[in-house]
Amino acid sequence: MNKAIVLTGITTTGTPHLGNYVGAIRPAIAASKDANVAPFYFLADYHALIKCQEPEKIRKSSREIAATWLALGLDTSNTVFYRQSDVPEIMELAWMLCCVTAKGLMNRAHAYKSAVAENEQDGEHDPDKGISMGLFSYPILMAADILMFNASKVPVGKDQIQHIEMARDIAGRFNHIYGEHFVLPEAIIEENGATLAGLDGRKMSKSYNNAIPLFESEKKLRKLINKIKTNSLEPGEPKDPNGCTLFSLYQAFASKAETDxxxxxxxxxxxxxxxxQILFEYINNHIAPARERYEALMQAPAHIEEELQEGARKARAISVPFIKTLREAVGISRISL
Structure with a gap:
């Protein structure tokens, strides 16, 4: 039986928080143990350069994210877990795809259009001011990530659906010109995926500065939970759990019976x-074993690197022969043996 290839990228620009864990990491870890699926999970460090020009931040984030996924029980025997930059064939494929992608398609990318609209709103004479080619061509690199391994399913948030549609368009164009080489990927949307509220009640996000780091120390975790905003209802007054940040956080970790x-x-x-206090104790008890493993891994960077290099070997066992086939297809090959 051919396993379905499922691919997920993790941008290396920050420290994983509780929202990342509940919304993306936890279901991905569970999928890594599914014998009927071939999961590919990668640290998208080249993508990170679009938003971050702080080398130490990217290095630190790469280490923290890799340690987090390993500490939480990622099954690397059933998963290809690698760093994007360790698979150079992806970048080569990105250029091939650039050469068949219409600029007009990229003009319609939401991130680019949003940046242009912001410039126009600010009264800039140049609508492209501050917009890098990295931001503009981001969907092409994302397509290369997906198409290099012919992933058939790509779990994404609703804001990323357009990028999967673009990857399908780009793959279809390449296939039309050079023959059938790529599977057209399908976006998998978690309609009921959990979205956690942060300290201020808005969606938990690093950009809002309202996130609770996943492996925060007990002392700091307690302090952050105590900072969560609540209303002014006194003890003894009935309270509505709907829309309550404390309740939503508890519900994301607890069983149905405990939630009831x-x-x-x-x-x-x-x-x-x-x-x-109940919320702090419950979350702390839930993450404590993984936090201990995480702290040990952060002190053993050689082990993290070994896991990533093993993943890169698995990935390149696919990418090296495939890029050779693609070179032949586009006419790039040796003139003689």
């Missing part, structure tokens, strides 16, 4: 202080 019990406590008027 807390819902009952809300109706009885649980105090915010008690709820924050």
């Amino acid at each position: 019990e807390i819902r009952r406590r809300y109706a009885e008027g649980i105090s915010w202080g008690e709820m924050k």
